[in-house]
Amino acid sequence: MRILFLLATVALGWAQYNPNTRPGRTSIVHLFEWSWTDIALECERYLAPNGFGGVQISPPSENVIITNPWRPWWERYQPISYKLCSRSGNEDEFIDMVTRCNNVSVHIYVDAVINHMCASGLGSENNATCGSYFNAKTRDFPAVPYSGWDFNDGKCKTGSGGIDNYGDLEQVRDCRLVSLLDLALEKDYVRSKIAEYMNYLIDIGVAGFRIDAAKHMWPGDMKAILDKLKDLNTDWFSLGSRPFIYQEVIDLGGESIKSSEYFGNGRVTEFKYGAKLGTVIRKWNGEKMAYLRNWGEGWAFMPSDKALVFVDNHDNQRGHGAGGASVLTFWDPRQYKMATGFMLAHPYGFTRVMSSFRWPRYFQNGKDINDWVGPPSFEDGTTKPVTINPDTTCGNDWVCEHRWRQIRNMVIFRNVVDGQPFSNWWDNNSNQVAFGRGNKGFIVFNNDDWYLNVTLQTGLPAGTYCDVISGQKNDDYCTGLEIDVANDGTANFQISNNDEDTFIAIHVDAKM
Numbered sequence: 001m002r003i004l005f006l007l008a009t010v011a012l013g014w015a016q017y018n019p020n021t022r023p024g025r026t027s028i029v030h031l032f033e034w035s036w037t038d039i040a041l042e043c044e045r046y047l048a049p050n051g052f053g054g055v056q057i058s059p060p061s062e063n064v065i066i067t068n069p070w071r072p073w074w075e076r077y078q079p080i081s082y083k084l085c086s087r088s089g090n091e092d093e094f095i096d097m098v099t100r101c102n103n104v105s106v107h108i109y110v111d112a113v114i115n116h117m118c119a120s121g122l123g124s125e126n127n128a129t130c131g132s133y134f135n136a137k138t139r140d141f142p143a144v145p146y147s148g149w150d151f152n153d154g155k156c157k158t159g160s161g162g163i164d165n166y167g168d169l170e171q172v173r174d175c176r177l178v179s180l181l182d183l184a185l186e187k188d189y190v191r192s193k194i195a196e197y198m199n200y201l202i203d204i205g206v207a208g209f210r211i212d213a214a215k216h217m218w219p220g221d222m223k224a225i226l227d228k229l230k231d232l233n234t235d236w237f238s239l240g241s242r243p244f245i246y247q248e249v250i251d252l253g254g255e256s257i258k259s260s261e262y263f264g265n266g267r268v269t270e271f272k273y274g275a276k277l278g279t280v281i282r283k284w285n286g287e288k289m290a291y292l293r294n295w296g297e298g299w300a301f302m303p304s305d306k307a308l309v310f311v312d313n314h315d316n317q318r319g320h321g322a323g324g325a326s327v328l329t330f331w332d333p334r335q336y337k338m339a340t341g342f343m344l345a346h347p348y349g350f351t352r353v354m355s356s357f358r359w360p361r362y363f364q365n366g367k368d369i370n371d372w373v374g375p376p377s378f379e380d381g382t383t384k385p386v387t388i389n390p391d392t393t394c395g396n397d398w399v400c401e402h403r404w405r406q407i408r409n410m411v412i413f414r415n416v417v418d419g420q421p422f423s424n425w426w427d428n429n430s431n432q433v434a435f436g437r438g439n440k441g442f443i444v445f446n447n448d449d450w451y452l453n454v455t456l457q458t459g460l461p462a463g464t465y466c467d468v469i470s471g472q473k474n475d476d477y478c479t480g481l482e483i484d485v486a487n488d489g490t491a492n493f494q495i496s497n498n499d500e501d502t503f504i505a506i507h508v509d510a511k512m
């Protein structure tokens with residue numbers, strides 16, 4: 001009896017850390033600002049066949065329309081109601097996307113903006129994406145409904161009403177983040193309205209939530225909301241499955257709020273990961289890849305089973321949030337592919353791949369003055385479709401990093417080596433490193449400025465393998481480099497520092 005009870009508690013207590021991806025699919029992709037129609041198509045035509053586990057979508061809830069004169073991407077982080085219409089599409093299109101993606105076992109993770117509503121100075125002259133009336137100046141959001149009682153205006157202790165000092169955790173959680181109206185999450189009414197929204201999404205069939213601005217909410221308030229959530233829809237998930245929760249907490253160290261305060265609620269975004277990996281790959285501050293030998297907890301990151309990891313996200317790829325200049329993005333493709341390849345080969349954390357749109361980046365005094373620019377769109381503000389070129393890349397300024405051969409093939413690599421230990425580490429005490437994943441896969445990097453020519457123990461069965469970075473195995477033919485693993489498991493690797501991609505990855509599903 002007692003043991004059964006304990007087991008049940010443990011199972012329940014851990015459920016929200018489980019990403020709910022189909023077994024053998026180990027990564028999700030953030031299709032930033034994509035329309036629901038395009039995501040549905042991408043699930044069917046690309047993500048399912050290539051082993052992606054799911055998609056993080058942009059916030060689906062109604063938001064304020066900002067025209068200055070063009071629409072910024074960040075307007076979607078200013079909710080007006082929990083109705084499902086946004087630049088990405090309406091409720092019917094949302095339901096169709098979730099159904100079609102679930103049908104091919106690619107699950108949907110919703111970016112839930114629940115800490116706040118829109119900026120405090122917006123009035124009834126402003127418009128919202130579903131056409132709902134609101135007036136932020138009088139705290140009136142009848143489409144939820146929220147009124148003056150539902151905000152933290154009285155609770156916040158700063159004169160400005162905003163967060164003035166990140167060292168003061170009460171300010172960070174009770175005051176307005178960049179003037180956004182802070183919801184009174186200690187009120188059961190507010191908690192219930194948020195849970196109602198999230199439960200409706202669960203009914204439709206989503207698999208989990210990214211909790212936006214989690215650091216700006218008290219962990220206990222968030223727990224009270226999460227405790228109201230239903231189990232996942234049994235049309236697609238097994239009975240008793242809990243929604244996957246990952247909380248946006250930017251903790252690079254040295255602040256009053258720690259990621260660990262949120263572990264009880266679910267996973268947490270590990271922002272140190274991309275900031276440090278970027279520093280290493282760029283070889284800044286004397287860092288070198290040889291130091292990656294103990295990557296993960298050894299670098300003072302959170303425990304692997306609590307971490308959601310990424311090279312860049314929609315904020316720090318354009319200098320928002322935190323993480324700083326070291327973060328690698330598609331703008332530095334050669335180093336970006338290496339960083340993403342390292343992340344996907346390494347066992348630490350649950351991995352999220354970024355998929356971006358291009359914007360007219362323009363630096364003035366070290367700051368990108370176009371960091372606000374929204375997704376590729378027509379004159380009327382409608383988001384442009386993601387077109388697919390004959391070579392499978394994307395058009396209309398959609399970058400589609402997840403379709404880059406090197407990144408897509410490493411998503412597959414991670415699935416193939418799932419559950420295998422980190423093994424056979426080698427380094428030259430500089431920026432040439434290699435490691436394996438048990439007897440399933442092996443990867444070698446040359447980030448030095450000279451040739452690499454070395455014979456290494458791979459741990460793999462003997463045979464000829466197709467490098468999935470320079471090419472891939474198509475039927476019986478390898479379009480890239482071939483690597484011969486000898487009977488003793490060793491193989492010779494040669495990588496010129498002038499190669500297009502200075503890394504090689506082999507795995508047992510790409511054996512000739």
Ligand SMILES: *[C@@H]1O[C@H](CO)[C@@H](O)[C@H](O)[C@H]1NC(C)=O
Nearest residue numbers: 096097099100101102103104
């Ligand atoms: C999803 O799959 C079910 C069962 O295979 C099928 O009946 C349904 O039409 C599919 N729905 C969509 C939107 O593809």
Ligand SMILES: *[C@@H]1O[C@H](CO)[C@@H](O)[C@H](O)[C@H]1NC(C)=O
Nearest residue numbers: 065066067124125126127128
């Ligand atoms: C709101 O929409 C109306 C009608 O299209 C328009 O005239 C008005 O300028 C919009 N308001 C703002 C602040 O964009």
Ligand SMILES: *[C@@H]1O[C@H](CO)[C@@H](O)[C@H](O)[C@H]1NC(C)=O
Nearest residue numbers: 428429430432451452453454
């Ligand atoms: C690794 O780098 C060192 C210099 O730091 C160099 O002497 C050595 O040849 C390199 N090792 C290999 C295997 O290339």
Ligand SMILES: *[C@@H]1O[C@H](CO)[C@@H](O)[C@H](O)[C@H]1NC(C)=O
Nearest residue numbers: 451452453454455492493494
């Ligand atoms: C690579 O190393 C092997 C063994 O040391 C040597 O025989 C071979 O010539 C080297 N190849 C190149 C291209 O440097």
